[in-house]
Amino acid sequence: MTHLTPDQFIDSIEAIKGIDATGAIDAIDAIDAKVELPRAVSAHLAGCEACQTERASLAGALGDVRSVTMPEPSPLFWDHFSRRVRAATSDEAVPGSRVTGGLWRREWRPFATVAIAAGAVALVVLMRGGLRLDDTGGLGRAVPAVAALTPAVAGEFAGMDDGSLSVVAAVAADLKTDELQQVARPSADATGAAIEDLTPAQCTELMRLIKTQMSGAE
Amino acid sequence: MRAGANAAAAAGWKSAWDLGMTGRDRTGSAVAGRPTDRVDPSVSVVSLDSADDRALVVAFLGGRRDAFDVIVERHRRHVYQLCFRFMGSHEDASDLAQDVFIRAFKGLRNFKNESSLGTWLYRVAVNVCLNRRALKRPETEPLDPAQHIDTRVDSPLEHVLREEKALVVRDAIARLPPKQRATLVLRVYQELSHEEIADVLGSSVGAVKANFFHALGNLRRYLQSS
Secondary structure (H helix, E strand, C coil): CCCCCHHHHHHHHHCECCCCCCCCCCCHHHECCCCCCCHHHHHHHHHCHHHHHHHHHHHHHHHHHHCCCCCCCCHHHHHHHHHHHHHHHCCCCCCCCHHHHCCCCHHHHHHHHHHHHHHHHHHHHHHCCCCCECCCCCECCCCCHHHHCCHHHHHHHCCCCCCHHHHHHHHHCCCCHHHHHHHCCCCHHHHHHHHHCCCHHHHHHHHHHHHHHHHHHC | CHHHHHHHHHHHHHHHHHHHHHCECCCCCECCCCHHHCCCCCCCHHHHHHCCHHHHHHHHHCCCHHHHHHHHHHHHHHHHHHHHHHHCCHHHHHHHHHHHHHHHHHHHHHCCCCCCHHHHHHHHHHHHHHHHHHHCCCCCCCCCHHHHCCCCCCCHHHHHHHHHHHHHHHHHHHCCCHHHHHHHHHHHHCCCCHHHHHHHHCCCHHHHHHHHHHHHHHHHHHHHHC
16 A cells, blocks of 8 residues: 555544644554544554654644634623624614515615605605696696607506606606706615616616717707 | 633533534424424524524524524634634634624525534635735734733743743644635634535535645644744
């Protein structure tokens, strides 16, 4: 048999009980009877001085490592530690709680963003004197908002418009973008998150709207 | 006496840790099946203390913040010890252990029941420590006599000699390549099996043994040269 492999050296070292820093392994009772080495390994070790020396040397290093005890923190440390962790996570939402499990779930974020924008638009309209009424005293007949979108995006929103989107589209027609920016300017993070959540079709539509807006501005 | 008390505490902790690692409850009974499939997240505060790790995870993911408190209480000691063995100072270990639990809080929804919670936390801790060490030069542990010296066990001279040797060994361990150091710490100090270490490090048992072998060889060389 050739010399022991790294695997076999580790197995043979771990078969030794109570290794101390001297790496002494001669005593019979130092061998852990629960760990059996393959017969070929034992036989080779018994007759190979080089492998015996190597094993004793590695066992000595292991004994040095084991001899290093760890300083025990103060018993008061653990409660302090738990309080620190609790404080550090106090601002984090608990998974499954109402906040993370409801409105702010990732899949709801785009709709929540739209709802917030719609609310901001409605607020601006109210601040500017309220909705225009038609001759009959009711709201002017709104043009279906979905119809104003491109076919790709209109398909996604088809069936979702219960009338509120149309109302928003109608009142938004009179708004100036400058006013909207002042009232409903989202944070950079919120804008990024909202854009990340858009589908490719929605991204295309957004780009189209931006280009239209920019060309109109020129 | 102190050593005896520490050993008893360690034994108590070891058994508590084993609960998490083996999925056994405190009565020693094996927890049958996959508890996550049938644990009620609204388990009472009283039962949280006796719940096994998987039940705690389910309770936490169900919105129970106090379940995470129990997880921290149960695993903080081992996570701290691992961080200390890596970093060599109480301050770093304390900060990193806290970081481990903050990451666990945010990432526990990604915990799969393929391994125990203890193993998963070790994996997070090893990654946190390796990332920190990559940004920081290895340091020897600063001695804080007021905090660590216990003169009830050793004479002052014996203690100083033992601490000097410990510093040399810790310094040698700190010089090991990351995977060898992780393997050595997990095997010798955390007493994980080769299979568990392979799970933590995402490698094979053969690679773990090879790393352990090379770690001991390098240590021997470092210790002889110092």
